[in-house]
Amino acid sequence: MTTAPAAAKKDMxxxxxxxxxxxxxxxxxxTEQAGNILRVSRSTISRARTDKAVSLDEDQLKRVSLVLNIHSALRMLFDNPANVYxxxxxxxxxxxxxxRSPMDVVQGGDMxxxxxxFRRIDSLRGAQW
Known part of the structure; x- marks a missing residue:
């Protein structure tokens, strides 16, 4: 199995x-909550928002993936943006x-x-584990 070159990993x-x-x-x-959830610094958030290269470790990449997967599950569950967001x-x-709200649970940054x-939200759409 080949791995992506460093530049491609940074782009992803x-x-x-x-x-x-x-x-x-x-x-x-x-911004503080987002940083806690993703375990990234304010400077990393600022660089990402201005299209500058960022390096993320495996933990941070997993956190990004979980946010994307929560969003995907919510989009499958709900038709209207008010509920999705x-x-x-x-x-x-x-x-x-x-x-508590899901945000209350995740905003502290605990993986x-x-x-x-994610697992609880995903299970609402009938996902099997």
């Missing part, structure tokens, strides 16, 4: 990060969320919380 990281940041903005997160801020009484949030 930039595209993924920018997309995740755009989704997080539509979820009404602050508003769901993460809505109070949720599912046992895992316990009255397990982010993964479990």
């Amino acid at each position: 990281a930039l595209v993924g990060l920018r997309t995740a940041l755009n989704i997080l903005a539509k979820w009404k997160t602050s 508003g769901f993460m801020q809505m109070e949720n009484h599912n046992e895992f969320f316990n009255g 397990i919380a982010l993964y479990e949030t």
Whole structure:
């Protein structure tokens, strides 16, 4: 198996990060919350927004992937943008969320919380594990 050259990896990281940041903005997160969720610094966020190269480690790439996958699951669940983009801020009484919004759960930056949030949302569309 061949791996992508370093320049291609940086380009993919930039595209993924920018997309995740755009989704997080539509979820009404602050820059600090976005940084916590993705475990990236303000300077990395700033570079990504201005189309400059970024390097992301495996953990950061997984976080970007989880944000993209949460968004994908929400788009499959809901037809209207108000729910697709508003769901993460809505109070949720599912046992895992316990009255908190999904954003309340993930904004601290814990990888397990982010993964479990994805898993719970994805399960709503009938995904099997």
